[in-house]
Amino acid sequence: MNVVLIGYRGTGKSTVGKIVAARLGRTVVSTDAEIMKRTGQRIPELVGQHGWDHFRDLESQVCQELASRDGLVIDTGGGAILRSQNVDALKKTGILFWLTASVDTITKRIGQDTQRPSLTGTKSFVEEIQEVLRERTPKYEAAADHVIATDGRSIVRIADEILARM
Numbered sequence: 001m002n003v004v005l006i007g008y009r010g011t012g013k014s015t016v017g018k019i020v021a022a023r024l025g026r027t028v029v030s031t032d033a034e035i036m037k038r039t040g041q042r043i044p045e046l047v048g049q050h051g052w053d054h055f056r057d058l059e060s061q062v063c064q065e066l067a068s069r070d071g072l073v074i075d076t077g078g079g080a081i082l083r084s085q086n087v088d089a090l091k092k093t094g095i096l097f098w099l100t101a102s103v104d105t106i107t108k109r110i111g112q113d114t115q116r117p118s119l120t121g122t123k124s125f126v127e128e129i130q131e132v133l134r135e136r137t138p139k140y141e142a143a144a145d146h147v148i149a150t151d152g153r154s155i156v157r158i159a160d161e162i163l164a165r166m
Helices: 013-024 031-039 043-050 052-067 084-093 103-110 125-143 155-165
Strands: 002-006 027-030 072-075 094-100 146-149
Touching: 002 013, 002 084, 013 027, 013 072, 013 155, 027 031, 031 043, 031 052, 031 072, 043 052, 052 084, 084 094, 084 125, 094 125, 094 155, 103 125, 146 155
Parallel strands: 002 072, 002 094, 027 072, 094 146
Antiparallel strands: none
């Protein structure tokens, strides 16, 4: 059984995933890192050159492949839940934990990160987070087996909660 972390950018998936994997003696795999490894490009470059649809196609391939393995901690990109086939595949072999955070927390955590391309291209940073969360929240809710708020909590406590719910 895999541990699958879903949620918007900056909710703690990568950091928490490393701790959960270490405690379980498992390998953690980031879908975004896997895409970068396969393409040899950073995500902003990949999206800029080929577009979001191409990126989502690659993400779906990676989700399908990772879901066919067992005993992983999978750190998904924030938009992995946008395609139902990704969710279906990941649920077959995994427990999905939705990590949440407020817009303010997300802004503080990722405000200086240049590795994340704009998702809307037209909004301010905060407006983009608000808009994308409004669109994605129902999809996160539908996909999640468990919901864990990360605001104001230590990474260790969040990892403890995931392990307790397993």
